[in-house]
Amino acid sequence: MYIYDDIDQRIIDERVAQFRDQTRRYLAGELTDDEFRPLRLQNGLYIQRHAPMLRVAIPYGELNTRQLRKLADIARRYDRGYGHFSTRQNIQFNWPALEAVPEILAELATVQMHAIQTSGNCIRNTTTDQFAGVTADEIIDPRPYCELIRQWSTFHPEFAHLPRKFKIAVNGAIDDRAAVWVHDIGLNLRHDSDGQIGFQVIVGGGLGRTPIVGAVIREFLPREHLLTYLDAILRVYNRFGRRDNKYKARIKILVKALSPAVFAQKVEAEWAHLQDGPATVPAAEFERLEAFFVDPAYEKLPMEDAGFRAAMAGNKAFSKWVERNVRAHKVPGYAAVTLSLKATGTAPGDATADQMDAVADLADQYSFGELRVSHEQNLILANVKQADLYALWELAKTNGLATANIGLLTDMICCPGGDFCALANAKSIPVAEAIQQRFEDLDYLYDIGELDLNISGCMNSCGHHHIGHIGILGVDKNGEEWYQISIGGAQGNHASLGKVIGPSFARADMPDVIEKLIHIYLTRRQDEERFIDTVRRIGIEPFKEHVYAKAH
Structure with missing residues (x-):
């Protein structure tokens, strides 16, 4: 994994010292809430429903054990003994005291970690395949390229105040395990006909209030041009993206408004001024970054033990x-x-x-x-x-870490919801727990088979409900919590957005609703097809009819 050099460490240490003084001035009444807000957001600090929440960056999801032990130590000393790993491959602490946050950041700096650009209208943590570097279906290890993007995007002055937050994902395998089609920019590593490494560039994907599957704007971008092309995309977005309405400020809205073809033309025109410029990446830099991600000292072992x-x-x-x-x-x-x-x-x-x-x-x-x-x-x-x-x-x-449910219904994605987040319309965690309890029988889970169930407490879609085979969205009805169901969403090579099946349900009804959806699937599936395959084959109407049918 990547190891900081002296410049990296100095940048992080200086940021900690800067934020320590900013926090001191705020607590002393020398900075107003409005003045302090952008400063704390630049350091991953939110004010949630009950307490501050600190979001710590885990670049492309990779940790060493020294770093993980530091996170455990922070959870014990500064929080309530736990942390929450998020869909951005980061970790969040939900209960730190505001005055302790500079100390936490100083602790993180000792193990080459920080909370920079985990919030605000900037380029967030770049994500990738959790199995990068170890699977047989991998074409190219994406981690060196994620690190290149991290170094390029951190403190990039031109993109510190974008119209809205910006997320990039990189995939290097045949199967997309990084959800590149629903990111502001998705990058698929590939080879051209001459064996050169490059990227398929996807732009304008995203979830939230207006979910959209991204569009390819370039089938092959040689890797040395990655940063100049990203610069061009971000410049077009910075210039034409809306700033008058935060709900219409994401790049997906701009791409849709212009059309992918017109957006691509603007990017290519901008890139013409940047191509082969100073930000072109030399081969030696790729070699330098690749050297941080070499294979460990594997032993020569038999195919099967x-x-x-x-x-x-x-x-x-x-x-x-x-x-x-x-x-x-x-x-x-x-x-x-x-x-x-x-x-x-x-x-x-x-x-x-x-x-x-x-x-x-x-x-x-x-x-x-x-x-x-x-x-x-x-x-x-x-x-x-x-x-x-x-x-x-x-x-x-x-240690409670061996539940055999990966890829099954109870391996659900779930945001913190109304228990913690001030933006949430409804609680997510109690719904997740009720469904877990209903489907706790592993034999039944295995009969059901592969199924992605994702839960979000609001339209921001931090729980990725739009791309769940079954998606649950918390909604507010006259001050009460209700839950809307969608089916047919999926991530991966054939990404799709779920369709809402009808009116929302009360929280107490959710386990019964999920069970009814599963019942229709089990009665209508053919051979060993997955839930998502059955939905795609028969549509949502049979599910809708059964869920809303009145009991006789």
Whole structure:
């Protein structure tokens, strides 16, 4: 993973000192709320429903164990003993005292972490595939390019005050696990006919109030032109994006208003002034960045470990966990393991300080001291020997991290909702817990099969409800919490947006509603097709009719 140089460290240390003085002046009454607001947002500090919330950046979701232990320490000393891993591959602390935030930032700086550009109208944390560098379907490792974008975008003066927040995702595999089609900019790494590395460039995707699947504006961009082309896109957005209405300020609205073809023409015209300029990336810089992401010291192992196979045959629970939570690796004898943060009764994405320390121990012992955060709000150990999987599973069970539900209905994405967020129309966490309890039977979950259920507490779609096979959106009706259901959304290579099935439901009805949707799926599916495939084949009407049918 990337290691700070002296310049990186100095930048972060100076920002901490700057914010310490800004906080001191605010607490002394020398800065007003309006004056302090942009300063705290520049450092990832929100004022939520009950307390400040600090969002800490985890660049492209990659952590070492020293960093994770620091996050655990912060959770214990400055929060309420836990943190929330978000869909942006970041972590949020929901209860820090305002006067303690400069100290937290200083602590983070000691392990090369910060909270810069995790909020505000700027370029946010670039996200990518949680299995980057380890899967057989990978074309090109996206992490060096994510790091290049991070360095380019951090404190970029031209893009510090964009019309709205801006999100970039990079995918380097055949299967899109980074949701590039629903980002402001999505980048698919690929080779051209001569074997040169470059990007398919997608612009104008996004969720929120106006969900849109992005459009390709360039099929192949040579990698050396990445930064100049991103500059061109951002300049067009900065120039023509709306600033009079925040609900119409995202780049997706501009692309739709102009049309993707016209937007692409404007980008190409702007790029003509930048192409081959100073921001063109030389081959030596790619080599420098790639050197931070070399493979660990893998051992030469057999394709399959005999002890692992015996454990699979002799322990059904272990076998089911392997089926759902363990992914094939590019290196024989290794595997990638997803540690579930979706145990019943736990808010999706939450991890206690003890769990974070336990994961750090597991990563040190079994995965070269490194781990990943997924945008599905789980943690990944990417380089585990097959021979170690059984021992790892037993330790993960002890720490509540071995729920065998990855890719199943209870592996849901869920925002903090009205329990914490001042923007939310409704609570998300109690709905998630009620559904978890209804579908706690793992055998039933396996019968249902692959299903993405995503929950958002408001139209901002932090829970990505638009791209859930089943999406749940909290809405306000005369001061009461209700929930709207959509079906048919999906991320990945065939991204789609869900369609609302009808009027919203009361919170108490949600488990019954989900069960009715599952019932229609199980009665109408063909062969082993997934829920999303059944919806695409028969449409939403059969689901709608059953859910709203009156009991006789």
